[in-house]
Amino acid sequence: MNKDPSRLRSFSHGGRLFWLPALLRVPLQRSLEGHALPVGQLQKLLMDNSFWGRARRLAGLLRCLRGSDVIVSTWDRDDLVAVGRATTDGIYRAVLWDVVVRRDWQGRGAGRAVVNRLLAAPAVRCAERVYAMTTHGKGFYQRLGFHEEGKQHLMLFRKGD
Ligand SMILES: CC(C)(COP(=O)(O)OP(=O)(O)OC[C@H]1O[C@@H](n2cnc3c(N)ncnc32)[C@H](O)[C@@H]1OP(=O)(O)O)[C@@H](O)C(=O)NCCC(=O)NCCS
Numbered sequence: 001m002n003k004d005p006s007r008l009r010s011f012s013h014g015g016r017l018f019w020l021p022a023l024l025r026v027p028l029q030r031s032l033e034g035h036a037l038p039v040g041q042l043q044k045l046l047m048d049n050s051f052w053g054r055a056r057r058l059a060g061l062l063r064c065l066r067g068s069d070v071i072v073s074t075w076d077r078d079d080l081v082a083v084g085r086a087t088t089d090g091i092y093r094a095v096l097w098d099v100v101v102r103r104d105w106q107g108r109g110a111g112r113a114v115v116n117r118l119l120a121a122p123a124v125r126c127a128e129r130v131y132a133m134t135t136h137g138k139g140f141y142q143r144l145g146f147h148e149e150g151k152q153h154l155m156l157f158r159k160g161d
Pocket residue numbers: 049050097098099100101102105106107108109110111112113133134135136137138139140141143144
């Protein structure tokens with residue numbers, strides 16, 4: 001199968017449209033944002049290609065998209081091959097989440113394109129600092145200009161602990 005990265009098309013989505021029911025959202029996303037992001041395809045991408053997002057349910061993902069300020073999706077025709085999202089206050093802090101590339105497209109620049117598009121989104125670009133938390137992607141983020149922050153600690157408060 002042809003894995004030429006020039007086949008890929010990336011789109012940005014605003015979380016607000018995800019408040020709408022699919023019947024309205026999908027056509028509106030297509031007209032305003034260029035492409036709709038069906039939550040079922042997102043669920044499958046996370047299930048097959050991440051360890052942290054495998055158990056996410058459709059309703060939870062819909063809520064997660066509504067709560068995201070910037071969402072980027074990358075498509076090979078109608079197949080979702082990469083995603084990433086960001087939350088941001090628009091001035092001080094932004095955080096990248098769930099950057100995932102489908103396994104057969106990894107190593108071809110799709111991850112870089114998703115992150116660069118997230119960083120270029122106005123609400124992220126205006127933030128003083130952009131954070132990314134990663135288990136296996138440290139080298140990837142370093143290639144994209146992030147540095148490991150040795151002075152800060154990652155603190156976690158987990159519901160149920
Ligand atoms: C990590 C991930 C997003 C990278 O996406 P990708 O499309 O394969 O990466 P790209 O092809 O855009 O790579 C960009 C650069 O990072 C490097 N790179 C990619 N993954 C890397 C890794 N795990 N370690 C070190 N370098 C890496 C590439 O070699 C490339 O370097 P270059 O500047 O020399 O060309 C992808 O492998 C993935 O989805 N992994 C599973 C989910 C995951 O672990 N996500 C972590 C982020 S939360």
